[in-house]
Amino acid sequence: MKRFEIAVIPGDGIGREVVPAGQKILDTVAQVHGGLRFKYKSYPWSCAWYLKHGKMMPEDGLRRIGDSDAIFLGAVGFPGVPDHISLWGLLIPIRRGFQQYACVRPVRLLPGVRSPLAGRGPKDIDFIVVRENNEGEYSSMGGRIYSETPHEVVTQLNVFTRRGTERIIRYAFELARRKRKRKVTSATKSNGIIFTMPFWDEVFWQIAKEYPGISAEQMHIDALSARFVTHPHNFDVVVGSNLFGDILTDLGAAIAGSIGIGASANLNPEKKFPSCFEPVHGSAPDIAGRGIANPLGQIWSGALMLEHLGYPAAHDLVLKAMIAVLDAGIKTPDLGGKANTRAVTAAVAKEIRRLAR
Numbered sequence: 001m002k003r004f005e006i007a008v009i010p011g012d013g014i015g016r017e018v019v020p021a022g023q024k025i026l027d028t029v030a031q032v033h034g035g036l037r038f039k040y041k042s043y044p045w046s047c048a049w050y051l052k053h054g055k056m057m058p059e060d061g062l063r064r065i066g067d068s069d070a071i072f073l074g075a076v077g078f079p080g081v082p083d084h085i086s087l088w089g090l091l092i093p094i095r096r097g098f099q100q101y102a103c104v105r106p107v108r109l110l111p112g113v114r115s116p117l118a119g120r121g122p123k124d125i126d127f128i129v130v131r132e133n134n135e136g137e138y139s140s141m142g143g144r145i146y147s148e149t150p151h152e153v154v155t156q157l158n159v160f161t162r163r164g165t166e167r168i169i170r171y172a173f174e175l176a177r178r179k180r181k182r183k184v185t186s187a188t189k190s191n192g193i194i195f196t197m198p199f200w201d202e203v204f205w206q207i208a209k210e211y212p213g214i215s216a217e218q219m220h221i222d223a224l225s226a227r228f229v230t231h232p233h234n235f236d237v238v239v240g241s242n243l244f245g246d247i248l249t250d251l252g253a254a255i256a257g258s259i260g261i262g263a264s265a266n267l268n269p270e271k272k273f274p275s276c277f278e279p280v281h282g283s284a285p286d287i288a289g290r291g292i293a294n295p296l297g298q299i300w301s302g303a304l305m306l307e308h309l310g311y312p313a314a315h316d317l318v319l320k321a322m323i324a325v326l327d328a329g330i331k332t333p334d335l336g337g338k339a340n341t342r343a344v345t346a347a348v349a350k351e352i353r354r355l356a357r
Contacts (some may be wrong), residue, residue: 001037003292004309007068007274008042013085013283014293015046015074021345022072022302029314032356036311041068047078047086047283051189056089062097065268070305071276074298075283088140095133098273100266101164102171103131104304105280107232107262115257117229126224127235127258130175131245132168133266135159138242159266160196163205171269172239173211175254179237181324183215184208187224187240187248200241202293205273224248228255253280260294260334263306275308277301287333291340294320294332299348320350 006026010019023040030036039294043065056076058064065071071094077086094100109115109125119126141157169186176184186204190197201218208216210344219227221244227234228251240248253262262280281296289294303318325347331337339347 003037003039004069005063005067006038006040006305007071008040009045009071010042010285011074011076011090011091012046012078013075013285013288014281015076015283017288017291017293018279018295018298022298024345025077025299025318025348026072026306026346028352029311029318032317032353033068033311033314040072043157045090046076047081047326050081050085050089056086057093063094065094065274066098068274069156070274070309072302072305072333073133075117075279075281075337077283086145092138096278098276099134099270099273100273101132101134102168102262102267102269103133103249104175104267104302105129105131105249105262105264106170106300107256108188109251109256110261110326111323112329112331113257113261116257117232117255120255124233126251127232128175128179128181128237128241129245129249129252130168130172131238132164132240133245134159134242134335136242137279138246148151150312152217155332158196162203165200165262166207169204169207169239170210172237173207173214176214176237177211181214181236183236185224185235186213186216186218187221187238187244188218189221189244191220196241204239221247227250228252249280258294260332260336261296261300263297263304264272265301265304266306271280275305277305277308280295290336292333292341293341294334295341295345296326296332297346299345317352318357320355321348322353324351 008153010016026038050056106128109122111122137158139157139159142155145156172184188197188201190201253259259281266276268275279301303315307315330339330347
């Protein structure tokens with residue numbers, strides 16, 4: 001019996017509702033598999049915890065979760081706490097402290113889900129966005145002087161290292177090879193950002209030469225965003241900097257039918273540190289507590305965790321169950337359905353058990 005220690009951070013808003021749903025599916029997979037088990041340890045770090053303690057997590061927070069096999073996170077952010085505090089107080093320390101430099105987000109229109117793009121079906125939207133997750137535009141370097149005066153100056157320094165740029169682009173090509181994808185597209189803006197983006201482009205083409213069997217192309221971020229809408233079928237793997245990848249993945253989730261379905265994996269590919277798995281959506285305070293949050297983003301994130309831990313067949317089983325449930329019309333309101341969080345979760349668990357027989 002293989003046992004995995006999972007650090008659970010439900011966080012804020014609907015995170016507290018969808019994380020238990022994701023755990024239920026993980027436990028269902030473990031039951032039908034018979035050879036693995038999950039042991040969870042929950043941590044209350046959230047905006048509510050910040051309002052009580054003045055910080056998003058304890059000083060030794062990373063040490064507490066560092067021995068875990070993975071981190072299962074719900075959502076962070078809530079009215080009353082500025083977003084930069086919640087992000088930089090919890091998510092960024094986890095991503096950087098554990099060198100989770102590859103954020104992988106599948107963009108896939110699942111059968112049974114309707115895209116807002118007219119006439120598009122599941123075969124048209126099926127690609128992966130790889131986001132650099134540790135440096136780039138989301139740097140803590142910069143500052144403000146002459147604050148609150150007419151002479152105020154604010155600077156923000158983008159940081160692109162050769163090590164960081166090479167490893168994320170190489171990861172994208174390796175992922176394309178592993179997933180049997182034909183093309184890697186690089187998001188750039190080297191016609192306007194004259195230092196970091198030309199450097200990114202140079203590294204991209206240097207790495208591309210190492211993978212002659214995979215096509216490579218680069219597109220400016222504005223044109224690339226438009227092509228997500230007009231030609232989503234043209235993409236296989238898309239790699240971008242921290243900012244560009246962040247924007248593209250939310251857009252990708254939107255064209256795939258609902259941001260509530262979007263899943264992500266913040267990976268330390270070398271597995272020296274735990275990786276973190278979380279849905280793309282936020283804490284959705286407008287529907288928190290109503291029991292109608294879509295659990296599929298969290299469930300899909302759990303499937304990505306199963307794959308990372310070495311169980312790709314279990315990942316595929318969860319996806320098949322999700323698709324069957326969606327095809328049967330069991331959907332939350334964000335997808336045009338009437339089912340609640342609990343009903344969708346129960347349906348996915350039931351389908352997993354059926355498929356495993």
